[in-house]
Amino acid sequence: MTLLPRIEVEPQKSVRPADAAVIWLHGLGADGHDFAPIVPELKLPASLAVRFVFPHAPTLPVTINGGMRMPAWYDIQALDIDRQIDNSQLLASAAAVAALIEREVARGVDTRRIVLAGFSQGGAVALQTALAYPEPLAGLLAMSTYFATHDTIVPHAANRGLPILVLHGSHDPMVPELMGQRTVAALRALGYAPAYHGYPMAHEVCAREIADISTWLQLRWSNP
Numbered sequence: 001m002t003l004l005p006r007i008e009v010e011p012q013k014s015v016r017p018a019d020a021a022v023i024w025l026h027g028l029g030a031d032g033h034d035f036a037p038i039v040p041e042l043k044l045p046a047s048l049a050v051r052f053v054f055p056h057a058p059t060l061p062v063t064i065n066g067g068m069r070m071p072a073w074y075d076i077q078a079l080d081i082d083r084q085i086d087n088s089q090l091l092a093s094a095a096a097v098a099a100l101i102e103r104e105v106a107r108g109v110d111t112r113r114i115v116l117a118g119f120s121q122g123g124a125v126a127l128q129t130a131l132a133y134p135e136p137l138a139g140l141l142a143m144s145t146y147f148a149t150h151d152t153i154v155p156h157a158a159n160r161g162l163p164i165l166v167l168h169g170s171h172d173p174m175v176p177e178l179m180g181q182r183t184v185a186a187l188r189a190l191g192y193a194p195a196y197h198g199y200p201m202a203h204e205v206c207a208r209e210i211a212d213i214s215t216w217l218q219l220r221w222s223n224p
Helices: 038-042 087-106 121-132 177-189 207-222
Strands: 006-009 020-025 050-055 059-062 068-071 076-078 114-119 139-143 164-169 195-199
Touching: 020 087, 020 121, 038 207, 050 087, 087 114, 087 121, 114 121, 121 139, 139 207, 164 177, 164 207, 177 195, 195 207
Parallel strands: 020 050, 020 114, 114 139, 139 164, 164 195
Antiparallel strands: 006 050, 059 068
């Protein structure tokens, strides 16, 4: 499989090569540059040798935008609360993200030190990828998103105890907070124990959320 194009941010001021990684997926119409600036804002300790990988989604026609071609992990056919999507495209994107996990392993990073993160559409792909991945991961971060494959996913036992953090804005007009709450409920129904934080924001990221993400990431690598 040809790897997704991507931006990579290597650990700064680290005394050793990266031995942990975050693969972070952007939302519809954006690209890997969207979240790359968040790395210094996380203020991770220099003692953590973390590589950040920000892949670019393929360019696809998107039905809800009049068929306009744009970066998208999958087509969205309707913006109702249940989201009508192209499931085969989502699964193809999940496979492409899994290939990036395998690349990190080939570079010496244990899967148990790899976190998957995703915003909006990217979060839906991250959920599918992480829960179905056949080796244990460090964690899953789902931001302003929804669980598009909750009724079709076949979770793998390797990630039954996966730490999951779901974050959402209470004023989100694009992906209403109800969809984040439904994600938590669906995860719990599958036997997971996700943590949930809400913020008084729209379809975006806020400073308090970034601080919470930083704390959570540091816990993932201090408690392997």
